[in-house]
Amino acid sequence: MNEAEVVIIGAGPAGLSAAIQSARCGLRVTVLDEFMKPGGRLLGQLHEEKKGVWWNGIEEADRLYEDAVNSGVHIRLGTTVYHIEKENRWVTETSEGTWESRCLLLAAGAAETPLPISGWTLPGVMSIGAAQVMTNVHRVTPGNKGIIIGINPLTMAIARELQLAGVEIEGIYIPPYEKKFRQMETPEQILAGMQRMAHLAPSFLLRVGSRFLVNQWTRQKAIQFYPKKGLSVWGIPIHFDKTVTKIIGENEVKGGFISSINAEGIIKEEEQYRKEVDFVCISGGLYPLVELAAVAGCPFYLIPELGGHIPLHNQTMHTPVEGLFVAGNITGIESAKIAMVQGETAGLSMGKAVNGTSRDIEEKLHQSVQNEKRIRAEALIQFHPEVKKGREKMHELWQNYVKESAAAKE
Amino acid sequence: MNRITDHPVLGRTEKKCIEFFLDDTKMTARSGETIAAALLANNIRTLRYHEASGSPRGIYCNIGHCFECRVEVDGKTGVRACMTEVCSGMRVYRQQQLPRPFQEGGRER
């Protein structure tokens, strides 16, 4: 049995930032991650923040990793966590053995929401995140020319990254709409979401005209009169009036069937044609990867603004389960900068849990919680426009929970 | 060539070449990359055939969640190609469709 005061699952920005803070509080910290490199989803990120100034995820990950190692953190890569359990202490079962710890931090990040499309099991069809990792981390292109299905901030960010690497994007299309699936949106709803993409798709907003985004009726009109060739962003055509009904190919992707649609996502049968491409990316958005929090018995709430079911937690990253903490995208889908500051908060909270309180730690914690709010307000990439409201909802749910459990004790 | 050696922002990469095998055929990889990346760089997109239907499958999520890319590595089955570093001399095999004698007359696929 391996032993530590703090075990952290996930070496992404949240997990590594937490590890650094806890180690600086003097704790013995081990970080576990199943991938062979530290950094989590940070590794694939590459955004232009201002003209010529890039957010380079690989550099950020290197910096965090170095800081962590210099602070005395043990990092175990290639280590898959299967199960966690609370006995006297937390027991974490992995492919490389068992760890016991006083505190456990879940920083497992997010997963991609699927969009099932006829033919999506063909080799050459991949999630948009898969293409990001291939291109930016492994430096192998997903193909020569591809189609992207799904329009959201991740699409816009990664389309640009693919283009930078010399990959041609034939076009970005609306996913086929099916009312039954709650995660799916109509073209009109997707267009409404473009407002939050000012930074990622500036020319698009200029061309459509932001006044067309303000209400449902104008959005419907915008789709009805949408230019047949699409509107281009960074030279990539975006098609709000078209979907891909079928991905075609015998043994691997050869192309897709494109159909025109109306603002409600209904297909216009008469307008169908074929496009030849050698890869397809599906971009359905992100949801928090909460499986381990569920196994640990943490209560959950559905908060769509945060991306789905979220484990109950407070602003200092405690869950109601003793010794269990959460940070990063498992608490809601946001950018890596938020994950980092949440990690710092969680790291300090674990320091406090083990060492007890002090003026110093309380001040740092207070500062860290304030930093999170500031960074959110300044964020260039926002996955959900109402994320702040989602965070407030969680805060209320926590306060209710505290009240109720106090009442239950009496 | 589908390797991005020169990137306008990320710069140049030069990694050591190593050799490994897919279904006993020799392939070249770069040290430090995953099996999935090495295979894609060799233009191999089919990583397995579905055990029941035999339909070809390749990488899907590339971050360890979907298990679509599982291959046999040095005798060990169910290894995720997207999470595993390729090593010199590694022997990788694609999973093939399985015979299903007991499924006949059962649910049709």
Added chain:
Amino acid sequence: MMDRETIICRCEEVTYEELITTADSYHCSARELKLRTRAGMGICGGRTCRFLIEDAAEESKEKVYENIPLKYQPPVRPMRFDEGGKNK
């Protein structure tokens, strides 16, 4: 409208058609739908299709979930027998 032959659960190759006809004939919960069709029971543990199965199940038409309808069970990743419990 989605093509009915579209595969929803990639691991077990369960189509949209199979899911909705099963949900319609048995009026079943997400859990029962899973057991009847094997959707979400494959090697990935439903990480890819879980939400789609929840929506395809009859009961989900009006209900908004507070808690998670399909339970998460350990192990959260398929475990190899030669790995479980080993200590390095």
